[in-house]
Amino acid sequence: MIQSVDQAGFDESALVAAAQQGGVEAFTSLVNRYERRIFRLARHITQSTEDAEDVLQETFLKAYEHLEDFQGNSRFYTWLVRIAVNQALMKLRKRKGDATVSLDEPIDTGEETVTREVAVWDPNPELIYSREEMREILQNAIDSLPPAFRAVFALRDIEGLSTEETAAMLNLTIPAVKSRLLRARLRLREKLTRVFKRKGDEFFGYM
């Protein structure tokens, strides 16, 4: 069993065990703990608030139904993420006429001009923008990425999963995860630089 007491001393395994014994309250505590993160992840992958709500419900309903299958070999949250990613990818694939659905489409390895905007940022964008404004800026930037980039970035950099876990969940090879993560990071950097660059630094460049 993986140690699941987090920094706040919260013992998740006890809660999961109680939920597995049929404790509805314990399961509701797990819902309260993770619903916002699962919703955000689903929103990042599907780009749709409606779809994200469906994914959120399907994820917790499935988790509830299959709770006894959770063996404690991973963190409970990682197990939830795996369910959510499956549900979110199914949503994406169901969208007819969406030509950009495949996460595994070949990527152009040619010269990519993702570093056009090279400027130093304001030291603390968090102090300039409100929490809501920041969320909107970050959301808009992610929304501008292709699906495979969004999913890889969300799992690796926001959820903190390993390259291997991300590859397994998205059914991608490890090199594919790595190259998508690099492109996602550089594209987001480019987008955010347009918002966060220190005023007066426009001369600083082009590469």
Next chain:
Amino acid sequence: MSSLVTCKDFLQELNAYLDDEATPELRRELQAHLDECPNCWVVCDTTKKTIQVYKGADPAPLPAGVHQRLLAALERKAASRQAGK
């Protein structure tokens, strides 16, 4: 002596540098390039900050009604399980 790493090489290896996955030798070469290339230094620095702002952002509160509808769906599921026992 200037490093042999070009800007293009540096960008290709940016993740290895940021995620601390570069071998010591590669890391030295990347560092040498960074020390003499202000553009790559800025790209590296702002990419690091990009990751930090995403990591540091709390998830937004759920839109109105989403939590209640989720709990209602779970209650229905729990009830149908009870009924099926």
